[in-house]
Ligand SMILES: Nc1nc2c(ncn2[C@@H]2O[C@H](COP(=O)(O)OP(=O)(O)OP(=O)(O)O)[C@@H](O)[C@H]2O)c(=O)[nH]1
């Protein structure tokens with residue numbers, strides 16, 4: 558059901574450079590919201606029509622050199638458990654180091670597809686130098702230059718062979734993933750919702766270890782709750798890793814239709830919350846934001862309004878997202894949260910008939926035409942919603958290359974005004990006709 562590619566390797570081999578290359582390509586071509594590169598560590602990519610998430614394990618290891626190795630070992634362990642494909646990067650300039658050998662030892666036992674990648678092979682002379690990496694005992698490898706891009710196409714061809722095609726499961730219940738930073742109240746929310754002590758709730762960050770992906774019937778709604786936290790073996794979690802919560806969020810979001818993002822009101826909407834938000838957006842999933850622990854916030858006249866404004870500011874331009882102030886402790890607005898998630902689920906499945914869309918939208922785009930560019934006028938002739946699992950629209954026109962981002966936004970906003978797409982990412986294309 559999911560396609561997660563993890564990039565592992567010791568520091569400085571070029572993991573981030575490779576990651577950027579994989580993700581930017583997609584950002585440039587497919588992303589509806591350009592300029593959204595707010596997260597360094599994970600992103601969406603696609604190759605030959607297959608979409609996948611890429612996770613860069615670099616940059617997580619913090620602290621002194623001696624705990625470094627231990628951190629990297631843990632990350633590789635986690636990647637082995639949680640990712641579907643592992644890309645192991647080594648550096649031809651440095652050759653084999655003891656840490657490479659250690660990582661290779663961990664990977665050799667793994668059943669999942671592993672791709673060893675010798676990076677910094679910027680020229681043909683270095684191809685010969687790469688031969689020493691056979692000594693790591695992982696068999697064939699790819700030689701690439703992340704900086705100039707050579708070899709990355711062959712690597713991607715091989716990687717996507719091992720990934721699943723997009724599976725569209727029909728006629729299933731809505732799948733909700735409850736995601737958020739450690740300690741935000743995710744387990745408490747699920748418990749309050751389903752009315753039983755299903756998860757372990759404690760006030761120690763990162764204590765939720767049980768997996769649930771179960772069907773519920775509550776408040777007259779039927780849905781599945783997705784929580785893949787328990788997939789990994791408990792014994793291996795010795796302490797909480799930021800990388801672990803990222804992995805967990807990535808996987809849960811990939812599995813869901815709607816991500817219910819739980820935010821701790823006492824901490825505000827922070828960087829990590831934003832990352833999770835954009836992850837859901839990039840995956841074209843529905844989003845509902847719960848501002849939880851609202852009982853702990855000291856309220857003045859405009860506290861709620863101000864908080865909401867701050868969140869909307871951070872998530873612009875996708876501001877049409879339900880934000881609900883909850884207290885899981887006092888069970889405030891729990892029902893509302895589920896009711897809204899169901900609404901968002903329905904919005905995400907919405908299909909606007911072509912005739913109706915043209916009646917409404919064509920008028921608008923003819924009245925408010927795209928600005929002329931280099932003296933040329935763009936004429937939009939026709940539009941339709943694509944038969945995709947999530948809302949995507951195509952506008953046919955004479956000069957699609959002259960359509961700029963602000964006009965796209967304008968069209969998106971109009972679509973959102975006319976048809977309720979609250980909480981749902983929309984993709985808009987302009988195509989030649
Ligand atoms: N010559 C050459 N240099 C490269 C290539 N890829 C990356 N580098 C350089 O190698 C250095 C490390 O690259 P990063 O991408 O930051 O490496 P990393 O593995 O993500 O490092 P950590 O974040 O510390 O784990 C940078 O100076 C890059 O410019 C390459 O293909 N050829």
Ligand SMILES: Nc1nc2c(ncn2[C@@H]2O[C@H](COP(=O)(O)OP(=O)(O)OP(=O)(O)O)[C@@H](O)[C@H]2O)c(=O)[nH]1
Pocket residue numbers: 737738739740741742743744745746757758759760761762763764765766849850851852853883884885886887
């Ligand atoms: N006052 C107050 N406390 C809350 C609320 N929701 C959760 N808590 C408390 O916050 C702590 C963390 O809650 P959890 O439900 O374990 O949080 P979690 O997000 O599942 O945490 P991890 O398992 O670390 O990912 C617990 O002590 C809860 O009792 C709330 O709405 N109000």
